[in-house]
Amino acid sequence: MTIKHFRMRRLITTMAVVVTTLAAACGGSTPQAVEISVNVAGETMNPETIRVKQGDRVTLKIQAEEAGEYHLHGYDIEQDIDEDEVANFYFVADATGRFRITFHHSEENHGEKEEKEGGQGHDGAEEGEEIDIGFLEVGPR
Ligand SMILES: [Cu+2]
Known part of the structure; x- marks a missing residue:
């Protein structure tokens, strides 16, 4: 390899680094793989609201x-989670x-629930009560 070639190569590498850095700095419009740990204690998630951007995996x-x-x-992801198990959604x-x-x-609790007055609206009424523990917010990219 000649000196000239070496210089050219180094220049290209430098430019590539600059472009990559700029893209990252501009609020990354590229969808990302995001992994978020969520703890559920009692009836509340921590964090209570999960925020991601459209297209994220x-x-x-x-x-x-x-x-x-x-x-x-x-x-519509539903999964049974055991005590102290970590489940991936x-x-x-x-x-x-x-x-x-x-x-x-x-399931075990379903037999015990009382019949409530004329459950209006909610389709899953027979499946027992549902408790809100948190939210997922997907923002536009
Ligand atoms: Cu539900």
């Missing part, structure tokens, strides 16, 4: 104190908006 690593079914509305955040994350008591 999101993995929520959910750890729960209480066993039961956890449900991300909108993206993976999705591509293609829809923007604010989505509820809820907790449903586990």
